[in-house]
Amino acid sequence: MGQIKRIHEMLQNKEITCVELTQQYLDAIENSNRELNAYITVTPEVALAQAKKVDEKIAAGEEIGMLEGIPMTLKDNISTKGIDTTCASKILTGYKPIYDATVYELLQKEGVVMLGKTNMDEFAMGSSCETSYYGGAKNPHSLDHVSGGSSGGVASAVGGNLAVYGLGSDTGGSIRQPASFCGIVGLKPTYGAVSRFGLIAYASSFDQIGPITHDVEDAAIVFDAIAKYDERDSTSQGSEPTLPTLKDDIKGKKIGIANQYLDGVREDVKQAVFDAAKAYEEMGAEIVYFDFPELKFALPCYYILAMAEASSNLGRYDGIRYGYKAEHYNGTHDMICRTRSEGFGKEVQRRILMGTYVLSAGYYDAYYKKAVNLRGAIVEAFDRAFELCDVILAPTAPVTAFKNGYLFSEETDQLEAYLSDICTVPVNAAGLPGVSIPCGVDDEGLPIGMQLIGKKFDEKTILNLAYRYEQKEDKFIETKWGVKL
Template structure:
């Protein structure tokens, strides 16, 4: 049983009130957030108001939905009306949106209790959460290690059980990688399955909002709630049907593919854990199919060219004139914009804006950006061909386990390589779910990902659920958090 179901049962049976539950989460945040730095903004007053509304509903005998009264969190790039939303950047300090993101509008309409906004790499650019203006979020298994990025704060909060679930965003692995590092579940939906309206853009053709949860059941419940078509997002298609009711379907005869290229350059303990998971699937009657996917070698350069080009365009709006940070001393408008951007953006964001501007510039556009877009089409075709051989693809989520804090700052290139297993899914717009599949010698979690066909969330979540049942020892609670 997932933590959302447990909380729902506790509220319905009046084992505890929603107010009591919310207070216990807020107390735990106060105790542990100093060390974890998962939250950058705790919204206790708003959370308790919603909790009281849920309690009134229960007291009057009304039925409550599965997500009503469940304490949760949002990554700090998801717009919340009247509540500061900074993308963990100096340039957006003090910015309070005048509208809600569609996903938050949906969950708020279901009386979800938002505990606060969580830490992230600045503008979602990073793999360790350490590019955040507020300093990085720490790993709930060992606070000397990073929680991953860019949705590191959500993963840290959910992993430490100081939020029952959270919503993150995934541009090149930013939901799945921190979920892997923190020993929890992260679902990156099909591009267009969940509305991006109100998500502050990094790379618009790659960004996707999705759930970070303690269990596969919770991921299915949250995904089903937020995957509705939205007219405010021109790329939104929504998801037909639901995934939660399809959990526990038999996987006998299912073809699970392993691309050899996904195992290259992966640390031995990670490879061993993923292949052990393949054996578990085999014992459940699934067929393991090995195949080649040579196009994967293009994924990382294609991703960084496209993502940085789109970031260069999207981040042009931060100029100090309309909202957010503005430099104090300047000579004229041009100087003001230059100084604001130089002072307001962090080093990693500036690096990616410069790279993106370069690949879009005259003389280089065809050599870089156009070529990357053509190769993107090649990668999409390669996945389509792969799915003629198998139903889902099994791969490591990250080639390694969480690294120690400070490592990403000293070696940014190596941290770019942590995205090697996750970015192909974003390039092709496919769904992928990361689930824990073991631990290394130091007790740090290892994650594997299941990749599905476009809008194949039901298949990958069901396969993940069957694995979760078979390997329950990999789904552990940490030393922190509210004990349900």
């Protein structure tokens, strides 16, 4: 039984009140967040008020929904009315949106309890959570290691039992990679399955909101609640329910492994994926190996397009309308320059500059236009791959969690920070769904994750296969932190 269903039954059977449950999580945050740094903003008043409503409903003898009263968290780039939403950036200091993101509206209708807003790489730009203005979130399996990025705070909170689940965003792997590093489940839905209205944009044609949870069943429950059509997002389509199909038989399913997905992957991570493939064969699935040469184009294609979109999206932060504003300046132009120079961190500035460069008149055809064409080739290559198999099995990341500061040390090649996304960005380039689940540990006891990639709007198949593997192998690793129920 998944954690959400277990807590739901505890609440419904009056084994614990929702206020008591919520207070346990708030106390755990108070005790552990100094070390994990998972939360930027904690909202005890909001959480306890929501919890009280659930208790009143239970006391009146009413049935509660599956997510009702379940303590959760949101990545700090998801808009919450009247609650600080900073994107972990100095430039959005004190910004309180005047509306809720669609996903939070949907969850409020389900009666959830929001504990607070979680840490992240600044404007979701990073792979370790260390570009956050507030300092990076730590890995609950080892405080010497990062939680991953950019949704590192959500993964740290869920993996450290400071929330039952959370919502993150995935632009190039930002749900799946931190889930992999923290030994939990992360679902990046099909582009368009979940509304982006209220998500502060990094790269609009890549961004997608999804759940980070302890187990696959929980991921399905949360996904089904938020995968609804929204007229306020022109790319929104919604999706079919996935929970009813979780326990379907997988005998005869074809699971593809692209040889190029294993290039540059550390040996223990590669072996964990092969072991998972063997487990699927024991359950009656067929493993199909194939070549996918177009994968080598995914990383440069992604970074050219994502940075170009970031350059455009982040142009609105000028200190005039909201957020941080430079104190000393001479005229409007100088004020904007100083505000952006002081308000954005180095990584965000680097990506804005690179994006502006590839969009400039002299380089548009050489970089941006070529990357758009390559993206089309990657989409077509995935279509051909799915003629050979039902899903693709791959590592989530080529390594386990980095040590704190590793990506930004003088000894480390700066390219390594970008190369760490090599297994996840192809999914975003093609707009496909992907789910990361634990599949082992390395010699230091750090989690290893694998991902299952599916056809567009076929979340039910990848979640079904993930669930069956999880039930057979049970690779979840408990941590010492937070609430134990």
